[in-house]
Amino acid sequence: MNKELKTSAPTDSEIVLGILNNSEIVLKKLYTTYFPMILQLIVNNNGDEDDAKDIYQEAIIVLYNKIKSGKFELSSKLKTYIYSVCRRLWLKRLSHMNRYGGDIRDFEEYLPVEEEVDDHNERDIQFSKMESALQLLGEPCKTIMEDFYIHNRSMQDICERFGYTNADNAKTQKYKCLQRLKKLFFQQK
């Protein structure tokens, strides 16, 4: 039943190195190489292509973060790792949607990856809290926060962008914004 998916797969160590070096080409290769496998898993187990995209991207993010954090060891094939994470994520989502019939049609070998998936979910929760806190913060605070802390722009840039004549004023504004953002973030449950 299983269709062999033929692609010229990059080697696993190539991918790990590429990701560590922020290589866009390697990321793209990684993504396109294993997406068909996950699409096959999802669409043949009560999902559609959008589900496949969500699940696959989550798995890639898990892998990406793990490589970036330096915790990734090539103890198994990347292919198996990605498949296992996707399988775990999809099972969770199926049972969440009450669509899980207790049986899943498998196409690959898989590993136990509960811990990784749980860590990922925990972090996702934090991110969604941050997202809504930023939304609640409103402009111009949101942009100031993003520009300064995420995009690492200098205060000089920010002053010019928002038309602050005094750098001290901008600084005060920034700290006020940060204060509010923290408050909004920690208020959420």
Next chain:
Amino acid sequence: MSDNQLTELIERYLDGSMTAEEGTQFELLRKNDATVESRVTEHLQFIGLLKQYGERLELEKRLNAIHDEIDVHALKEEVTIHPTWVVRMWRNHHSKISVAASIAIFAILGTLFLTGKLNSHESNFEQLSQEIGKIKHSQETLNTRTNSIINDIKGSKRVTNPGNFRGTGFALSSNGYIVTNYHVIKDADSVYVQNANGESFHSKVIYTEPANDIAVLQINDEAFEGLGAVPYNFKRSSTDLGENVFTIGYPDSKVVYGLGSLTSATGYQGDTTEYQVSIPVNPGNSGGPLLDDRGNVVGIINAKQTQVAGAAFAVKSAYLLKAIQNIPSDSLSKSLTLNTKNTLAGLSRPQQLKKLKNYVFMVKVYNQ
């Protein structure tokens, strides 16, 4: 020190823009003040999360861009496992198929029910087995008949018919006129009557009335010397329901008394010429007298319909009298005068019977 100032200090400390002196001062502050220390950790974590969040958004954007380049539809077609056409058909049309199937089942059952196929098979079968039984039976009869014919031819002797049909008769007058049922003597070649002493006399049928099942015989045997005066008379009117009645007759080779009461003014299937009585009788009782308590003849026992349980029938005496009147005078070689004097009234039943039995005969019939 305000919050803002502290935050600024922390930031400056973290990004390394402090002078060496400021740095040492701040580290001292961190060590001595737990609040400052926790603020530093919290700031680090929060800013870290914010940065990671930004990175995550960035990564997602990149992944989406990559994803958009993939022809997902074509790929989906390729990787989807297509079930066989039967399964697909069932998935797409199972409701329609179910409805069609149930309609078909109902139609078949309905047709079978309406045409009677569902329930008539067994009875057909029974009929068939009955037919076979009949055929078997007739086959056996045929066999025995053939065998008996073969035996007859072999033995070359005729089996004489022993079947002298028995009935009962009783005297109308002292000079040998006797009445019985027509069906008793029907098709007879010769008729004998036998009295209580076992003496047989040859008789001839002088009158029959098949409609009322009445036959009148006359003893024409030389040995016959005549009877004494008949002790009973014949009742003209009809008898009431519930009246005690009795009979005496020859259901087999000996005389038998039967007692009961008159249970209906009409006979078998509403026959107005007969009574229904509750006397157990046998075919041999046919032609016997039915008498009431005082010894009046009220009817003639007619035991043709023995299938009615617990009931017998008797021809009403009025019809007997009518029949006697209808006898053509040519047929009467002697005068037939009925007794009008009842000598049984007032006697006890055993005495009545003792007298009666001399006037009641067994009728024996011979035919070839």
